[in-house]
Amino acid sequence: MPSGIYRSAKIVWDYHLLHQPLVKSDCLFVLCSNDIRVAEHAAQLFLQGYAPYIVFSGNVGDITQGLFPCSEAEHFANIARGMGVPNDCIYIEPLATNTGDNIIKTRLLLDAKQLNPQRFILVQKTFMERRTLATFEKQWPNKSALVTSPPLMFDEFANDVISYGDLVNVMVGDLQRIRYYPALGFSTEQTMPQSVWQAYQHLVAVGFDDHLSPDLPRD
Known part of the structure; x- marks a missing residue:
């Protein structure tokens, strides 16, 4: 380059990175994509005790069409299970198609499950931290959230997927x-x-x- x-x-x-320190929260909210490192990071946070359950949200986008055998959310959930996250601590929202939709549909899912978390840890790709938090603040303003991503440097991010x-x-x-x-x-x-x-x-x-x-x- x-x-x-x-x-x-x-x-x-x-600029996209916020470097927010994490605190224990009520829910890990994972915005899914083509980058399975996000799923692995979320699972590690769960296993470290940062929240009692995880929501994975995401359907199939242009980039992930044909990449996984199922929705992004289901694929990420399978990764988390493989890392030791109990199935009963995982919730799957497999329909959302963009960041705002992730938030709207996850709200509906949690309402249906009669869950009312007040503090979220948003888990996203590294370069989408700022926009994810800004979207959450607008779409769910009465909740509190922090955002995190896999600890990757710019020079480390590219791989065989991106x-x-x-x-x-x-x-x-x-x-x-x-x-x-x-x-x-x-x-x-x-x-x-x-x-x-x-x-x-x-x-x-x-x-x-x-x-x-x-x-x-x-x-």
Whole structure:
């Protein structure tokens, strides 16, 4: 990766991370995806006693179509079971198709199970921490939440599932959503340093625009 692109990508990566210290909570809420490291991280947190149960939320998206033999939530739950999480401590929401939908449908699931957790630990991919928490704050404002992700550095993240190019494209798209979603009522406002937006503009200018929403401004 050319040094200028690397610098801009690292600025965006660092902005997405919140580095929140964790405290024991009522529920681990896992927003599922193609990255099974998120499932493993959530299972480790459960086994360390951070919450008494886990909710896995996620259907099948464009990226995970054909990747797993079932929904993202069911696949993640199977990973957690394999790591020692008891089945009766796992709840599965297999229908949600985006971050807001994860929250809305998980609310419905917990209501149906007559569960009323007050404090959540949101478990997400590393570069989606900020948008996940901002979405939760808007969609479930009377609850408390922290967000965490697998402890990976930018240089460690890419693997055989997601390349560095894919990673940068998705980070750029998430930054666009962080900037413009609050006006649409999807998430809370986030302070964004000018240096972060300049890094975004640089990455878009050199072609990292595959994950931009066509319904939102590009700049």
